Amino acid sequence: MLNLFEKSDLIPAIIQDANTNEVVMLGYMNEASLKLTLETGRTWFYSRSRQQLWNKGETSGHFQNVKSIYYDCDADTLLIKAEQIGNACHTGEFSCFHNKLYESGE
């Protein structure tokens, strides 16, 4: 059987908004958080700093309703398409990726 956690207990999960196709965040999942995600239809992650499971939107109400989950050819990364309620970022931006490092032609 497929074991996504064979190489590592934690794997990155890319969250892409299903409506806009915007990549809104990357979180880490362990087996327990993936199981909770599949059971509840909302994203659960494992916080490396707090060392605990967390349900995205739990405090903010900005849940992510999961539409699909794909894994990559190495089976060590997840791509989750979800309906982002409100904003993904705690700063109030829709996406956590709002800081520009480089843009071609600038």
Next chain:
Amino acid sequence: MLNLFEKSDLIPAIIQDANTNEVVMLGYMNEASLKLTLETGRTWFYSRSRQQLWNKGETSGHFQNVKSIYYDCDADTLLIKAEQIGNACHTGEFSCFHNKLYESGE
């Protein structure tokens, strides 16, 4: 000055095709590979298994021409929009995320 490699020598870089907005792969970058990416306008990664820098497309010709680079609110993940030449995946699929784990309503 911003140090993306303060917490870790390697950070994940999400590659999103600039034309289709499809997420095509996730690779890891260290400071040297990010520098090469910025200098050449094509993606360079650090291979954790081979423990060396690699230029995506070097052998296949399937280069990724970088359009923009953003970092997230934690400054520990990159989102790179690039023009994907050919296919991102070594299997011949356009995206490395072609294996379905879950789809809502199925």
